[in-house]
Amino acid sequence: MxxxxxxATIFERWPxxxxxxxxxxxxxxxxxxxxxxxxxxxxxxxxxxxxxVARICGIYVEVIRNTPLLVQIFLVYFGLASLGxxxxxxxxxxxxxxxxxxxxxxxxxxxxxxxxxxxxxEAAEGLALSxxxxxxxxxxxxxxxxxxxxxxxxFVLLMLASSVTSQISAEELTxxxxxxxxxxxxxxxxxxxxxxxxxxxxxxxxxxxxLLGLVIFPRRxxxxxxx
Amino acid sequence: MHKITRTDTASSVVGLSNVHKSFGxxxxxNGVSFEVNRGEVLVLIGRSGSGKSTAxxxxxxxxxxxSGEIVVCGHRVSDPKLNLRALRQDVGIVFQSYNLFPHLxxxxxxxxxxxxxxxxxxxxxxxxxxxxxxxVGLEDKLHQYPEQLSGGQQQRAAxxxxxxxxxxxxxxxxxxxxxxxxxxxxxxxxxEALAADGMTMVMVTHEMGFAxxxxxxxxxxxxxxxxxxxxxxxxxxxxxxELAQFVGTGL
Numbered sequence: 001m002x003x004x005x006x007x008a009t010i011f012e013r014w015p016x017x018x019x020x021x022x023x024x025x026x027x028x029x030x031x032x033x034x035x036x037x038x039x040x041x042x043x044x045x046x047x048x049x050x051x052x053v054a055r056i057c058g059i060y061v062e063v064i065r066n067t068p069l070l071v072q073i074f075l076v077y078f079g080l081a082s083l084g085x086x087x088x089x090x091x092x093x094x095x096x097x098x099x100x101x102x103x104x105x106x107x108x109x110x111x112x113x114x115x116x117x118x119x120x121x122e123a124a125e126g127l128a129l130s131x132x133x134x135x136x137x138x139x140x141x142x143x144x145x146x147x148x149x150x151x152x153x154x155f156v157l158l159m160l161a162s163s164v165t166s167q168i169s170a171e172e173l174t175x176x177x178x179x180x181x182x183x184x185x186x187x188x189x190x191x192x193x194x195x196x197x198x199x200x201x202x203x204x205x206x207x208x209x210x211l212l213g214l215v216i217f218p219r220r221x222x223x224x225x226x227x
Numbered sequence: 228m229h230k231i232t233r234t235d236t237a238s239s240v241v242g243l244s245n246v247h248k249s250f251g252x253x254x255x256x257n258g259v260s261f262e263v264n265r266g267e268v269l270v271l272i273g274r275s276g277s278g279k280s281t282a283x284x285x286x287x288x289x290x291x292x293x294s295g296e297i298v299v300c301g302h303r304v305s306d307p308k309l310n311l312r313a314l315r316q317d318v319g320i321v322f323q324s325y326n327l328f329p330h331l332x333x334x335x336x337x338x339x340x341x342x343x344x345x346x347x348x349x350x351x352x353x354x355x356x357x358x359x360x361x362x363v364g365l366e367d368k369l370h371q372y373p374e375q376l377s378g379g380q381q382q383r384a385a386x387x388x389x390x391x392x393x394x395x396x397x398x399x400x401x402x403x404x405x406x407x408x409x410x411x412x413x414x415x416x417x418x419e420a421l422a423a424d425g426m427t428m429v430m431v432t433h434e435m436g437f438a439x440x441x442x443x444x445x446x447x448x449x450x451x452x453x454x455x456x457x458x459x460x461x462x463x464x465x466x467x468x469e470l471a472q473f474v475g476t477g478l
Contacts, residue, residue: 123322137339
């Protein structure tokens with residue numbers, strides 16, 4: 001066995017890696033933000049008493065959860081192209097990741113909504129709050145607090161899964177790595193470095209979610225107990 | 228002798244007439260009628276499953292009825308076109324399990340509805356929160372979270388939360404059933420003070436001693452019907468063997 005690692009040629013390309021890492025974070029940020037909105041709306045939709053709305057949201061979740069992310073990306077990519085619409089690879093990647101994570105987020109948030117005891121909603125109804133007010137003040141915030149660890153994991157997973165968008169040549173971290181390794185013939189070193197960068201990105205995201213949690217869940221910040 | 232007649236219909240706050248309600252094949256209310264006048268305390272008693280909690284919940288339309296009529300503060304509760312939120316601004320309800328919002332402080336629990344339903348200012352709502360909390364003896368708990376309070380304190384906070392909406396009638400659904408005797412006592416004291424202030428109340432309770440002390444009228448429910456009704460005195464000298472048996476085991 002003769003393992004000869006040369007990181008020097010790889011390190012020289014650090015601006016490209018940094019650029020790729022920033023793009024990966026951007027993709028993750030966009031998909032997380034929009035995915036959360038879709039997740040909340042989707043969860044409300046799935047619990048809707050309107051059967052058609054509930055059905056449509058259910059189909060969306062099942063279709064996304066039962067098809068590979070790469071296929072979804074290609075569907076968005078070629079689908080838009082065949083409609084004659086031209087978007088950047090980044091925009092397509094962001095859209096596909098948002099649609100994907102939105103479905104998983106819908107299920108997570110729905111579980112959170114379902115965990116709110118009936119008595120909480122009755123108490124709010126008894127205080128004459130409207131349906132929208134009950135959802136916003138009484139159901140959504142505690143529900144999100146309860147499923148916050150699951151949401152964090154899901155969004156970190158999404159950031160890692162964004163490497164698949166290199167297939168449509170979105171210039172994120174893995175795409176940059178593919179390019180550099182074919183340029184330098186230092187494939188193993190390149191992917192070791194990329195793996196380390198992904199770990200750092202994951203840790204950064206987890207830290208970000210932790211900090212955000214302190215801001216949006218004041219009870220937890222003060223008491224430190226789970227809801 | 229000049230005596231205020233409390234059956235005067237103009238002062239009727241809650242009226243049920245011939246109310247029927249089934250859960251599937253199970254008949255829970257089988258022609259229930261009673262009336263509560265302004266300033267009156269009506270206590271609903273009866274065995275578990277006799278329909279007393281269901282009757283109470285129908286008043287605030289937490290259950291819909293099959294037939295009959297319910298009128299509360301001028302709202303026709305049995306009308307399908309009822310303005311539900313208007314009804315619930317006039318009616319306060321307190322539950323056995325407190326149901327405080329766990330992610331909000333006591334102050335936020337209390338100010339939520341006045342701010343978002345009545346649209347009063349935050350400052351005004353906070354001022355009011357202080358007032359209703361003082362009324363239930365919890366002014367020092369303003370910034371605590373529900374889980375930091377004892378069961379009795381949580382229930383008193385829940386009563387304060389209801390009071391902040393300035394209801395015309397308060398409903399209490401077995402509010403002390405989850406509490407030990409000491410905590411029960413502190414909650415009952417708050418309810419007594421409310422009664423003394425002239426609050427109209429309907430309550431379901433198993434505390435017979437308390438019922439005797441506070442009730443203007445007692446309604447004994449049995450098999451979905453009002454089996455016996457009268458002043459608190461009926462608890463000590465019941466007319467029907469069923470009530471005699473019930474209070475015999477209850478006292």
